[in-house]
Amino acid sequence: MATLGGMRDSEWSKILGWPGYRVYQSEINESAQTLHLWVRRKRGNHKLVCSGCGKRVHEIVETYEREVRDLPWSQYRATVVIELYRVRCPDCGIKVEKVEQLPSKAPFSKRFEEAVGRACESAAVRRVARQFGMAASTVRAIDLRYLKRWSAGRRKPALRQMGVDEIHLGKKQKFLTVVSNLETGEPWWFGRERKKETLDEFFTQQLSAFQRSAIRAACVDMWEPFRQSLGQWAPKCRIVYDKFHIMQHAGRAVDEVRRAEFFRKGGAAREVVKGKRWLLLARWVHLHTDKKRQLNQLFALNRRIMKAYLLKESLGRLWSYTYEGAMLRYLKSWIDQLRWQRLKPMEKLARTLLDHLEGILNYCRIKVPLGVVEAVNGNIKALLRRGRGYSDLDYLLLKAQRLAATKTQFLVLQKAA
Ligand SMILES: [Zn+2]
Numbered sequence: 001m002a003t004l005g006g007m008r009d010s011e012w013s014k015i016l017g018w019p020g021y022r023v024y025q026s027e028i029n030e031s032a033q034t035l036h037l038w039v040r041r042k043r044g045n046h047k048l049v050c051s052g053c054g055k056r057v058h059e060i061v062e063t064y065e066r067e068v069r070d071l072p073w074s075q076y077r078a079t080v081v082i083e084l085y086r087v088r089c090p091d092c093g094i095k096v097e098k099v100e101q102l103p104s105k106a107p108f109s110k111r112f113e114e115a116v117g118r119a120c121e122s123a124a125v126r127r128v129a130r131q132f133g134m135a136a137s138t139v140r141a142i143d144l145r146y147l148k149r150w151s152a153g154r155r156k157p158a159l160r161q162m163g164v165d166e167i168h169l170g171k172k173q174k175f176l177t178v179v180s181n182l183e184t185g186e187p188w189w190f191g192r193e194r195k196k197e198t199l200d201e202f203f204t205q206q207l208s209a210f211q212r213s214a215i216r217a218a219c220v221d222m223w224e225p226f227r228q229s230l231g232q233w234a235p236k237c238r239i240v241y242d243k244f245h246i247m248q249h250a251g252r253a254v255d256e257v258r259r260a261e262f263f264r265k266g267g268a269a270r271e272v273v274k275g276k277r278w279l280l281l282a283r284w285v286h287l288h289t290d291k292k293r294q295l296n297q298l299f300a301l302n303r304r305i306m307k308a309y310l311l312k313e314s315l316g317r318l319w320s321y322t323y324e325g326a327m328l329r330y331l332k333s334w335i336d337q338l339r340w341q342r343l344k345p346m347e348k349l350a351r352t353l354l355d356h357l358e359g360i361l362n363y364c365r366i367k368v369p370l371g372v373v374e375a376v377n378g379n380i381k382a383l384l385r386r387g388r389g390y391s392d393l394d395y396l397l398l399k400a401q402r403l404a405a406t407k408t409q410f411l412v413l414q415k416a417a
Helices: 009-016 111-122 125-132 136-152 196-206 209-213 226-235 242-266 267-273 277-281 289-301 301-322 324-336 343-356 357-365 372-386 394-405 407-411
Strands: 020-030 034-041 061-075 076-089 093-096 161-170 174-181 186-192 217-220 238-241
Touching: 009 020, 009 034, 061 111, 111 125, 111 136, 125 136, 136 394, 161 343, 161 372, 174 196, 174 372, 186 196, 186 372, 186 394, 196 226, 217 226, 217 242, 238 357, 242 267, 242 277, 242 301, 242 343, 242 372, 267 289, 277 289, 277 301, 289 301, 301 324, 301 343, 324 343, 324 357, 343 357, 372 394
Parallel strands: 034 076, 161 217, 217 238
Antiparallel strands: 020 034, 061 076, 076 093, 161 174, 174 186
């Protein structure tokens, strides 16, 4: 143990930079590379605040010390031992005082938690844990507090255009319903499953009657429970069945055709059909030459899969029309092409589209940003892939909100596929 005699407490205080506090004792352990600083209020800093109610208090009951980890000083891990007051509040009784640098009961300073939280924005929890020499669970808890403070300190933009999407979490947890703000590209709320009750819960518990009436448009999947909930809680909002969701249905229809052919055919043809699911879901323009060749090989062997694929591709062009009459004509001619093809999954899709015609044509009547639902969906999936431990949905939501808020530009620039 050594005390650095050369540096005065006032200089330590300056480098520490905690407003209203001064260092009155310091200790450096060179072999362990640790630095301990003892701090207390500066003379004249008498403003005490109750941590219970946030009001000014005057009566001090006792002093005590708390130890928190602070930002490192060069190679040294810094610990600050802070002198605190227990106060008597007229409203709350005996409480600890509220201190800006100590936002929680955890043994970390606010700015240390912020450094950990910021690190978690660009790296997986396990990596941040290694970087700071802490347990992953500790890092996760810090990150959650950091995000909660960020969320509490900002004003959420009004919800005028909402997106409703569902994410399949797996066999056990099933579906997650995601409500997002299409104007900011930010997820707003997560709900379990995808029932009418799920969305009902959002409307009744997250929004006031005034907020519900402010919703102008909703981009949703052609999913009856959602339509019912929207009709009940936001009757004035226009439902838009968007390209992203409709093309998902088209992709599933192509896959049904593929599977039927897979079971119908035997031998060599079966091998070609096998494992082409992702290729068939992709859009032709997004495929590399060798992938295109693989698909052509498949089409040469199986005309039915080729027809289904071409139908999916041509349906995607529906959204190149901005006049409702033209869009309707294109859709009708698309449906006409299905005649005599005997592609059951495609016929089923056509019926679904006709049942939801108004919502599809709403694309021409109300302008909603394209590709946002898809981008939000992609971001959440990326988060789920990157880190485990999102059994806590609040954490996942805050994480996705922060991601959207810090990468707004990326979302705005992203165009619909
Ligand atoms: Zn109080």
